[in-house]
Amino acid sequence: MSNAGLTIFDGAVLRSIDLNLQELEHGVTGAQLLEISESKVSESLLGLSLPPHLKKAAISKVSEGDDVNFRRTDFNKEQASEKFGVFVSTVADALRDSPIVVSILDGSNLKLFLEDEDDFAMLAENLFTDLDEEDKGKLPKSEIRKALVHMGVEMGVPSFSEFPILDEIIKKHNADGDEELGQAQFAELLQPVLQEIADVLHEKPITIVQNVEIFTGSRLRKILADENKLKSLVEKTIVEESKEKEKQGQADLIKTLIIKNGKELGLPQLSSDNEPVAFLYETVFSQLNNREKDSSEEGLMNALKDILRKFEELLETTPVYSATDL
Known part of the structure; x- marks a missing residue:
């Protein structure tokens, strides 16, 4: 379920996974089965990597506490499907009790700002005013970086650590120099930067776990x-x-x-x-x-x-x- 731009993974979607591993023609080792299980669960969670505590709980349950020997054990197709079901149900139960809240950034939020001239003008003005702490009426181009940080996930901009391509986009648009810009010029530079971020996210959305319970x-x-x-x-x-x-x-x-x-x-x-x-x-x-x-x-x-x-x-x-x- 979702709310206010957030997506909540509460385990419900995992309960509809097909537990019959039809793609298996032969048996698999426990190590291979764990890789398959984690991959399928992650795929159902829109590509989200399993948090370490959930992964650890699922592996412990499916291996009955003996991770080392489980990885070495061979399983036929039926056994593998049964173990896969245990892995999935363990994660689903954990998410039911403690759902994960995420933001899926696909550029749509940024495009809403960019498509409405009034909304974008207000956004650019507010960012400029917040960053112009000395009230000089001028900001260096490099403040575009701070503007993106200021917008944050709430407005659809991922962090630099989670989206390193932001540095490339800033350099591409020459938005990392010391040249000072007025409010209108700052807005003119910000617009194509946000547009490219939106385009990149549209092609390859990213999922970010929120510090929200x-x-x-x-x-x-x-x-x-x-x-x-x-x-x-x-x-x-x-x-x-x-x-x-x-x-x-x-x-x-x-x-x-x-x-x-x-x-x-x-x-x-x-x-x-x-x-x-x-x-x-x-x-x-x-x-x-x-x-x-x-x-x-x-x-x-x-x-x-x-x-x-x-x-x-x-x-x-x-x-x-x-x-x-x-």
């Missing part, structure tokens, strides 16, 4: 099924609360428990800078005021379950995104 409620469901974990969190909260000089009511206790243990519960970190997340918490916490007050441990446990189920329901229908460190 999507919360769908799947991890929360597992937590709700773990009675011992929830009980442990409740007991810890009660102990901590007993040390406070001022006792908290049930609603405040639940809020404190969830905010402090959000990550452990599979919830996004509450932040006023992330409006959808802030709205999610506000919506769910408002339900606490309607509950019958029960200060016992059992009452606190029941209240926590009810509130977490509300989080799960909302995340199921409207997933939220949160920045993360990958």
Whole structure:
């Protein structure tokens, strides 16, 4: 599924892969099978290389923890297809629980800017103003590089490290010199640079993993099924609360428990800078005021379950995104 220019790989597309390796005429070694498996999964994910942790998990599952001997083992066609199915299902299950969010840059975003004169003029003006920190009204040609960095993936421009050809495009258009340009001249130079970037991406799109985590409620469901974990969190909260000089009511206790243990519960970190997340918490916490007050441990446990189920329901229908460190 996708949203706001992002594509989310949640494992669904992998479940439609044909698990019968029809192209195999003879048996294969485990090493060959792993190469085939990784290649087919990557192809289904629009060419995205499997993140190391997913690859490691799939290899461990399919080899039953003995990677070395598995690679040396010979498998017939039927055995290979069965092992391939295990590899695919392992990756699909992992993506279901922790989807990967990516941007697919194919030049389309840049072309939208370039095809509308007003949009491009505003873009060029904003970039020039942001880069002209001293308000001189002039910028050297080399600032085109900073303009591209400033635009970034959000506007369809990959980074120099992920798209080295950017350096060649800048040199080709003589956009790396010290000659100073006014705003109009800067825009005239920026336009063909962006046009060529769009053309190159159109011919060969690139996929970039975003430092964004999507919360769908799947991890929360597992937590709700773990009675011992929830009980442990409740007991810890009660102990901590007993040390406070001022006792908290049930609603405040639940809020404190969830905010402090959000990550452990599979919830996004509450932040006023992330409006959808802030709205999610506000919506769910408002339900606490309607509950019958029960200060016992059992009452606190029941209240926590009810509130977490509300989080799960909302995340199921409207997933939220949160920045993360990958």
